[in-house]
Amino acid sequence: MEKPYVAGIDIGGQTTKMGIVDARGTVLTQTTIRTDTHSNVNDYITDLCDALTRMALEVGGIEKIRGIGVGAPNGNYYTGSIEMAVNLVWSGNHTIPFAKLMFEKIGIPVALTNDANAAAVGEMTYGAARGMKNFIMITLGTGVGSGIVINGEVVYGHDGFAGELGHTTSVRNNGRQCNCGRTGCLETYTSAIGVGRTAREWLEFSCDKSLLRDLKETITSRDVYEAAVQGDELAKKIFEFTGKKLGESFADFVAFSAPEAIVLFGGLAKAGDLILKPIEESMNANLLNMWKNKIKLVFSQLKESDAAILGASALAWELK
């Protein structure tokens, strides 16, 4: 094969990760650049293409790269644009025709979507969803993202922004305030930040002894995990509550697209059975009878350090 590799680029607010990947999903080489040191997108893209070209020398040069996949906040697959991504200094309130700018600079086809959709394609190409045509990817990180695959294709919707399941409603009345301006979003309960909020709320309103009590102000989902592993009852209850919320929402997602599986990725997914068991129980309790105990619930099979690059790179294999 003349062009045996693809490149994957994952754009975060501070750091951009990139790597070169072969058809088996091996990350052959990877590097990072800063995202936030350029206020002008053209300067950023120059930096990005320079770094990519340098990195490509390790695998025989940039001409070995068949395509580039980019995962970016507010990435629109249809237009190849990054639309008003407030966390990216060079986007802000603007729409950046990112794929076009990058293609003009480097001469290799570029596909772009948001990070959760990229994760779904990565899982389908190299990970836990290989061979699956219908599944839902849920990324449990700072926020809750999702990538929905139906008939083997990511659902982008009419405008390119489908799959915002973190902003479906978990609590209808008096729900927690969300950054998006709404209240009660699933994300406010089940993201890493949501789990921290639960912990602080519960510590305030209960007197139970807990390892978490000393950490009160700075508590993170990792602290809750570590306490739970040590047998802390409050921490275990926080996972049960978080899993219950996820399971309730998952049951509604299943009613929508009847997936074969729901694939979990991200920090919270590392809690293993502590989070999986309560999700499973709650999901099955809330599913219609025909789906009870039939929907697989699995963790991502991609190594965390490679997952963002793999996900983005997988998009590039689909470029025509």
Next chain:
Amino acid sequence: MEKPYVAGIDIGGQTTKMGIVDARGTVLTQTTIRTDTHSNVNDYITDLCDALTRMALEVGGIEKIRGIGVGAPNGNYYTGSIEMAVNLVWSGNHTIPFAKLMFEKIGIPVALTNDANAAAVGEMTYGAARGMKNFIMITLGTGVGSGIVINGEVVYGHDGFAGELGHTTSVRNNGRQCNCGRTGCLETYTSAIGVGRTAREWLEFSCDKSLLRDLKETITSRDVYEAAVQGDELAKKIFEFTGKKLGESFADFVAFSAPEAIVLFGGLAKAGDLILKPIEESMNANLLNMWKNKIKLVFSQLKESDAAILGASALAWELK
């Protein structure tokens, strides 16, 4: 064209409607048979094929029919089976390989799905969703059904049963008991029966004067509509409540598939602005900012008496 027509068959618990349709969506001829007079499915299919063959004589004979589309409760598009449809006497707890049985009898290809999915295909082929690739059909009848179209194709999911949006959760805690065994399903609030339940509940717990008060035991959504048209305040509030519930759920559906439009069909949709305005307000209040005032909310454009036949018939054009 040698075979210029398709047949559409809509199987209900008591009555089966069928008709022959041309490519413009004109129902050239139609008839009905009883569904519930045969306990054996083979007898029913014999009756059905006889009626269809007789009817076809009016358009030049059965050889003018290119394909047959069937809308049936629990119809599985992938397998062509009707699976445990308790409302059909000849199905009950059994799985009936309906498309296969009918094809063996009549020699014309048969496609089968449930009635809400058929309605979605009908709307896409002949109605309000012509030209749309991404929309959600909501049927507001005795129950609440849905057909989801993504990239121009109905979503059937992994098992053939995707699109049960009437059984997503509208009220998470202390919700109304649903026939499906769960509580709080959207259907329990917004189906014709749900609207009747709301009316009876509200009449019981309020002393407000209302035209509905005399009808208390037998009240239907049609009664609520007629009272609302006459200016009855309670009846108008019932529509506002029903619309609010639908709008809240629609906002979550949009977060899933980012459709261009939501298309409403069924008895309740006839209430026009009485139901449309509160749905619109509630949906926009609950949508993420990027979707506010951008999702079309439209009524079916198919004549009610023809809609079920048209929907089923539209499936047949897609037969390979």
